[in-house]
Amino acid sequence: xxxxxxxxxxxxxxxxxxxxxxxxxxxxxxxxxxxxxxxxxxxxxxxxxxxxxxxxxxxxxxxxxxxxxxxxxxxxxxxxxxxxxxxxxxxxxxxxxxxxxxxxxxxxxxxxxxxxxxxxxxxxxxxxxxxxxxxxxxxxxxxxxxxxxxxxxxxxxxxxxxxxxxxxxxxxxxxxxxxxxxxxxxxxxxxxxxxxxxxxxxxxxxxxxxxxxxxxxxxxxxxxxx
Ligand code: C5P
Numbered sequence: 001x002x003x004x005x006x007x008x009x010x011x012x013x014x015x016x017x018x019x020x021x022x023x024x025x026x027x028x029x030x031x032x033x034x035x036x037x038x039x040x041x042x043x044x045x046x047x048x049x050x051x052x053x054x055x056x057x058x059x060x061x062x063x064x065x066x067x068x069x070x071x072x073x074x075x076x077x078x079x080x081x082x083x084x085x086x087x088x089x090x091x092x093x094x095x096x097x098x099x100x101x102x103x104x105x106x107x108x109x110x111x112x113x114x115x116x117x118x119x120x121x122x123x124x125x126x127x128x129x130x131x132x133x134x135x136x137x138x139x140x141x142x143x144x145x146x147x148x149x150x151x152x153x154x155x156x157x158x159x160x161x162x163x164x165x166x167x168x169x170x171x172x173x174x175x176x177x178x179x180x181x182x183x184x185x186x187x188x189x190x191x192x193x194x195x196x197x198x199x200x201x202x203x204x205x206x207x208x209x210x211x212x213x214x215x216x217x218x219x220x221x222x223x224x225x226x
Pocket of ligand 1: 007119
């Protein structure tokens with residue numbers, strides 16, 4: 001059964017915590033990304049864990065292997081259950097991230113490699129002339145051979161990942177039928193992502209900007225279960 005993760009992208013701590021209270025009990029996982037982390041730091045992760053959430057820390061590390069390993073080590077002590085790095089950081093960086101995470105033992109966070117951002121359509125990735133989905137699939141194959149736990153990919157690539165690798169697939173770019181796509185390009189509906197075998201669905205604005213975030217989350221969970 002796939003898990004729903006709500007992307008808590010908010011400009012203030014008050015707004016974020018108000019949404020967290022609203023979806024508490026409905027959703028098990030939430031995502032702390034760049035905006036919230038820069039605003040509030042690791043204390044926010046503890047706060048959300050104390051409220052009962054499992055926290056996905058989405059900082060998408062991309063740096064030299066030593067720096068990424070150190071950042072993974074620090075994040076592993078934050079209570080986050082899942083971290084992201086960029087698969088395009090290459091083999092040495094990805095392997096260093098995994099080794100650093102494993103130092104945390106049984107309680108280590110899962111390490112997922114971002115393949116191609118879901119906001120990229122064909123022709124928009126600098127230097128990449130092949131279709132974005134094809135490039136994302138190639139990166140997933142590499143992530144598998146480098147021993148990552150999973151990849152971040154669009155729902156359009158999740159089927160390939162589940163059928164051809166041993167990786168878990170975490171999919172942003174999820175939009176219920178008829179919802180605004182915003183800046184996302186490679187979107188699928190919650191039902192399509194589940195059908196493709198996605199392990200985690202990340203949904204932000206369709207839930208966080210809804211009049212009732214809890215009702216929007218419940219509707220997506222119902223669609224995922226159907
Ligand atoms: O609001 P929306 O549902 O588009 O939010 C998607 C979330 O997933 C954002 O927080 C974004 O940073 C994140 N994300 C993404 N595409 C990726 C990786 C992460 O949209 N490839």
